[in-house]
Amino acid sequence: MENLLTQSQRDALRRALDGRLLALCFGAGVDSTAMIAALHAAGIEPDVMTFANTGGEKPLSLQHLERVNAVLRGWGWREIHEVQLKPKAQTGYSTLEGNCLKNETLPSLAFGMKSCSIKWKQQPQDNFLKGVTRGPNACAPHPLWLRAQASGQRIVKLIGYDAGKADLRRTASLADSDGTFDFIYPLQFLGWTRLDCVRAIARYLGSHLVPIKSACWFCPASKEWELWWLAAELPELLERALFMERRALTGKHSRFDEVEFGASWEWGRRTPSAERCACSCTRLQAIELGLLLIQQPPDDSSWAMAAPTFTR
Ligand code: SF4
Numbered sequence: 001m002e003n004l005l006t007q008s009q010r011d012a013l014r015r016a017l018d019g020r021l022l023a024l025c026f027g028a029g030v031d032s033t034a035m036i037a038a039l040h041a042a043g044i045e046p047d048v049m050t051f052a053n054t055g056g057e058k059p060l061s062l063q064h065l066e067r068v069n070a071v072l073r074g075w076g077w078r079e080i081h082e083v084q085l086k087p088k089a090q091t092g093y094s095t096l097e098g099n100c101l102k103n104e105t106l107p108s109l110a111f112g113m114k115s116c117s118i119k120w121k122q123q124p125q126d127n128f129l130k131g132v133t134r135g136p137n138a139c140a141p142h143p144l145w146l147r148a149q150a151s152g153q154r155i156v157k158l159i160g161y162d163a164g165k166a167d168l169r170r171t172a173s174l175a176d177s178d179g180t181f182d183f184i185y186p187l188q189f190l191g192w193t194r195l196d197c198v199r200a201i202a203r204y205l206g207s208h209l210v211p212i213k214s215a216c217w218f219c220p221a222s223k224e225w226e227l228w229w230l231a232a233e234l235p236e237l238l239e240r241a242l243f244m245e246r247r248a249l250t251g252k253h254s255r256f257d258e259v260e261f262g263a264s265w266e267w268g269r270r271t272p273s274a275e276r277c278a279c280s281c282t283r284l285q286a287i288e289l290g291l292l293l294i295q296q297p298p299d300d301s302s303w304a305m306a307a308p309t310f311t312r
Contacts (some may be wrong), residue, residue: 004041005101005190012189013042017156020103021148022046023129023181024158026068026080029214031160031167033068034197035186037204039273040075046158049080049143050128053119055095056216058234063210083124086136096120096216100244104251110220130180135269152179154182161185164193218244 005013018038024039024046026032039046047255048070051065082298093102096116124137131141139151148155154177154303161167161203171185187197201210215222217230218241229236 004037004200009038009190010042013038013044013186016184016189017044017158017186019160020182021144021153022050022158023144023155025125025160026051026065027160027214028057028068029160029211030063030194030197030201031162031187031207032279033064033160033209033211034162034200035160036068036072036157037200038186038190039150039191041204045077047078048129048142049078050123050125051080051082052083052121053082054116054216055084055099056097056218058212058214058217060212062079064209064214067209071209081128083128083129084091085120085124085189085247087129090137097218097240097244100218103245105253106244106248107216107218107220110248116216117134122232126180148252152267155180158213159183159185160187162187162194162197163191217241 022044024035026036026049028051036049052266053062065082066177072079087099091099091102093099096107096119099120108114108118120263127137127139129142129145130137131145144155147153161171167185168188174183176183190196192200198210200259201207213226215226217234217237222230230241
């Protein structure tokens with residue numbers, strides 16, 4: 001297998017990680033896949049790897065998880081554990097999509113908050129490590145957690161933020177640790193941008209293991225090209241995303257009548273930064289797209305609610 005790292009890169013990783021208790025957070029995207037390749041090239045196997053499924057993962061991301069696990073088995077490494085939050089039965093939902101539909105809202109990222117990823121991504125991985133004493137998520141603590149408790153060491157979460165401008169900006173505002181875990185971003189030690197990560201995966205694991213962008217298929221941060229991709233590749237999921245949007249717009253928390261909402265959409269349409277706008281304006285474009293695409297509305301009375309009229 002081709003050597004991926006220079007000696008100094010390998011040394012930097014080993015200096016940072018040797019002797020630590022390592023829990024890798026796998027997102028099924030380019031960055032975390034490249035992080036695994038780099039760690040293997042440095043001879044550092046994490047003690048545990050987890051992937052949290054929100055129930056809204058793209059099928060290709062789940063397929064990628066299986067492929068990476070096959071690679072890990074071939075290396076003789078531990079596999080990535082897939083975990084999923086189990087809400088209480090009385091909530092009536094079991095996925096983030098169901099959560100949004102039930103509450104007639106969108107993932108919190110649409111409103112500039114992060115509780116969707118905290119609840120559906122971070123929490124189930126933490127539960128898996130720390131254990132839960134009661135309720136639907138009850139499980140024993142992971143042996144790594146028990147080791148950490150017994151030795152007084154802190155577990156290091158390995159997170160796949162890369163060395164591109166966006167991720168460097170993001171991590172600059174993050175703490176190196178919280179009350180429980182330390183955080184290390186191995187790709188930033190290596191200086192790898194996202195493009196470097198793609199190249200590393202192709203060279204080290206094969207181009208078939210370069211994954212698609214991982215995110216919920218209804219993520220409010222979806223860029224316009226992702227919506228077109230979804231429309232072309234998985235139109236039934238686009239319809240479900242549009243249904244979620246429609247329900248949020250017209251449901252009990254509707255903000256559809258607010259002037260700012262339409263204004264924001266108009267702003268989104270007219271500025272070059274629309275593609276980067278991590279809010280509903282991008283998704284509203286999706287609705288418009290969806291209304292054009294869907295010739296025959298689904299046989300579902302809730303879909304037949306008054307269609308919003310978009311004016312420019
Ligand atoms: S991918 Fe988007 S919608 Fe899904 S948990 Fe993350 S921020 Fe929320």
